[in-house]
Each structure stands twice: as structure tokens, then as C-alpha cells.
Amino acid sequence: MPADVNLCEHCTAKCCKYFALPIDTPTEPKDFDYIRWYLLHDRASIFIDDNVWYLLVHTTCRHLQSDNRCGIYFTRPQICRDYHTDGCEYEDDWTYDHYFETPEQVEEYVEARYGRGKGPGDRSQSIRSPRPIGLPLVS
Template sequence: MSVISPPTKRRRSDYPKGENLCEHCTAKCCHYFALAIDEPVERRDFDFMRWYLLHDRASLFVDDETWYLLVHTTCKHLRDDYMCGIYETRPQICRDYTTAECEFEDDWCYEKYFESPEQIDEYADALFGPQFPEPGRKKEHLLRSRKPSGLPIA
């Protein structure tokens, strides 16, 4: 009985210097965009971030102390062969992008990464204390109402 070993992950060093890594990639860089956003400094800022995360295919990350909104979406000009369908007229941001530090090897590790509104709430609670006060305390400072309870089963 022969054992099939999993495919070896390709590294940059597996290719000759000067090789176009794009020809060996699934165009990871064309499946998202990330926008730098202001660093949150108060509870209200985290509520805006919570709103971002309520949208499909959005996440947040921190890299080198800069906060980013990451939108997981595919460029409409990416061809089935993972090459650019408008290469000659591509936007300047694409022209400036190089494979020098791209995610070819998939080794990204962020300082902070948030995929759900609950995660950003938990992080804000750790920084500022719980969003909802103890029973009997005032709640004028709250940004949103409590999480709704489940519907009764009929």
C-alpha cells in the first residue's frame, strides 16, 4: 500500500530569481482589498467597526499598528486563468504592486484580526469595560440596545 503525501507548499525560493510569481499563483491579491482606517480610540469607534463586520465578507486587521478594513471580493477583471483581463489598462495601484512582499507564501500573521461583530465587541469590552452596565445602573451612554432574546418556540 502506497502512502500519498500532501503537496509541498511552494516557496519563493523554489523559483529562479526574477521569475514572475504571478504565473504560479491563484491571484490572491485580486481576491480582496484593504483600506487603512483610523485607529479606534473610543467606544463609538468600535461601534463603527462592528457595523463594518455586520456586512458579508468584511474583516478588520492590524498590521504595523495600522488598522485596516479588509473586503474579501474578487476583481471583476480576473480571468479564469488567474491573469488580469485588463492588464494593459489596469489601475495604477495594480501597476505599483509587486511580488516583493505579496502573499504568495500565505505566511501573513496579523497583530489583531477580527471576523465578527462579537469579536470586536469583546475587544472593546476588554479595553473599556462591559458595554452594558450592571442592573440598576444608568445606561445613557450606550450606543445600541441589548442583544435581543430568542423568539419563543410555539
């Protein structure tokens, strides 16, 4: 957007349609099991950015109006008051170091990172499909 344009006139309210909270970095099986539990809930995901783990909840603020303006602008919480357009996500196409939407993705991450039997529930069997057997050579 050009510098003289009021960004709020074009707002899609990305920042009012989710919230993300840092969570403790998982270090043992029960920690990963909590993460799996978060992901069993509708509209929740987990991401890692700069080695910090976050719980992301996709939910719209109840005071967001149909024109993407705040319905309680003059009494909005301080976190909203501290948010300025210089950090706005309007043109942001952010990507994360890791992004998890399902418990199975977490299990696969744990297995890939720590090996078999180290993840949630300490399963001794891999959650991945077995490696396919090679096809016989035809001569």
C-alpha cells in the same frame, strides 16, 4: 520558488481577491460601533497590524480571469501597476496582531481592553458568560 521561475505562472491571485484600507484608530464607543457595523456586512473583516487598523473586504476583482490573469492588464489601475512580484503574497502565510470577523469579537476586545461598560453602546453588563461557580469539594 527558485529565482529563475516566473512567479506569475503559478499565481493564485491572492492580491486580486481582497482589498484592505487603513481606517482611523477607534478611540471612543461610536468608533467601535462603526467597526461593528462594517462587520455586519458580508465578506468584511477588520485587522490590526503594527498598531494600524484596516478594513479588509474579501471580494474578487471583476477583471480577474479564470487562469488568475488580469483581463485588463494593459489598462489596469496604477495601484496594480505599482505591485511587483518582490512583494507578492504567493508564499505568504501572514498573520495579524488582531483579526475580527464578527461584531461580537469587537465587543469582547473592547471589554477586555477597556473594561465593562466602555464599549459599543456603553453597556453596563458584560457580554461574556459569567464565571462558572466552582464545584463543591468532595471529602
